[in-house]
Amino acid sequence: MPAATPLKRDQSAAGSSPADAILVVDRVTKRFDTPDGALTAVDNVSLTVAPGEFLAVIGPSGCGKSTLFNVIGGLLDNYEGQISVAGETVSGPHRSIGMVFQEESTFPWRTVLDNVAFPLEIAGMAKSERYTKARHFVELVGLDGFERRYPAELSGGMRQRVSMARTLASEPKILLMDEPFAALDEQTRLLLGDKVLQIQQELQQTTLLITHNITEAVQLSDRILVMTYRPGKVKRIVDIDLPRPRSSEIVSSEAFGRYVAQIWNDLREEASRGMRDDESRTRHAGEKQA
């Protein structure tokens, strides 16, 4: 098993060299104005993702993972640093980056097929062509036979697969996912992980996954970037040297267990810090009220 790469305090770049990277996040810092002053959510984070790579960003709650997701996806502005896709600096939402959100995000008024065809409709594709293409992606996520159903008729896991198919239908260069299975039970999460792996391999889809779930991160990724608790910085990058193609069966392997233990070791300190911080803030708020 290869050793994890500990980073020095000022070293926060992660991954392949920017020249062959498809996504480069360069020294990104994002601050929010709060009543208690400016809060740094993401602090000088740099990372690169190579074409076809699966990178997971993991960290405890409050480490700025979702902020990073929104910055890369172009939903947040006024940040320091730079983001480029295939050598082109981007700001704001970009067609090269497809986002899958943590919350349920299917359109309840559209059928599965119409949900998946949505980005193609926006791109102005003819109806028959977009339905043919949408059917392909519905099939890819294993929902063939449910094309005419509405999201309300599907389970949570199926709805997330619809969201993923919709994003994949726009054929993004980078698939950006923010804890897409966070609301699902563990078994469904593992099985959907298999589906994600299969799709990622089939499409050679460059993927950046934001998660707080260690098992999920190790199961899916080529590399894992561990973030510190507030402000979110890059703590360590771990190369996951597990054979591909993988499936959820890998969770029972010894190597898998070692990676999980190693990442938990890194995360425990950060998660404990987050917990202490939460407790102190709650106590402080209580004292203020009293």
Next chain:
Amino acid sequence: MTSAVRTLRRSVPVALGLATLIVAIALLELLIRIGWVNRFIVPLPSQILASFERVVVEEGIPERFLLTLREAFSAFVLLTVFGVGIGVLLHRVRILRLATETWVAAFASAPTVLMYPLFLVIFGRSANTIIMMGFVAGLAPVILKTVEGLAGTRRVLINVGKSFKLTPWQLYWKILFPAALPSIFVGIKLGMIFALINIVGVEFLINFGGLGQLINELAERYDLAGTYAAICFVILVSVLFFILTERLERWLRPAN
């Protein structure tokens, strides 16, 4: 589940609703006949039923019914176009919304029917006065529910739209508007209730045109059975509009 069982399951609530209505009418008939309800105030349901033919033939119900229906439909179109339009405007222009929302809410509970003399001066003793009275009475709920529906669109759906680089127009048309439709239709249904009350009420007050005028005339003649029969036609107008809005909503948003 077989289609026969499904049909049966669907028809049971309808049958139960009808049976309840019939039992209530029969009970009322009984209470009047045994003298527990004064028959000089509430006519026998059987008398009302018997008077239907007379009212339809002698009092020109079809023409009056169609006139009230036309007035209500005109008010419905105006309510939908202006109510939803103003709602969209208030949602888009935040300062306008903050400045006027309280006033619009206050307007919703104002007894606008009392403004009929003013409308008579402006529009004359015509169907236009009645339509405008209906429109004004139903406007506030349509505006408020439109704003509520648009503002209540889940953030994540808007973010999905942004991530696909939708133009502001596409974001409105493809996401905000369909997401707000259930709330908008609640507003339209509420608005139509107020509009119909005002339409029939003003017809009654200014003694003009449709079913409201007929109710006025029949009440003046103390034809109680006829009055209640005419009221049944007002209820029919209301039911027709309810069905129309339901169909329209289902057509625009089939998932409901």
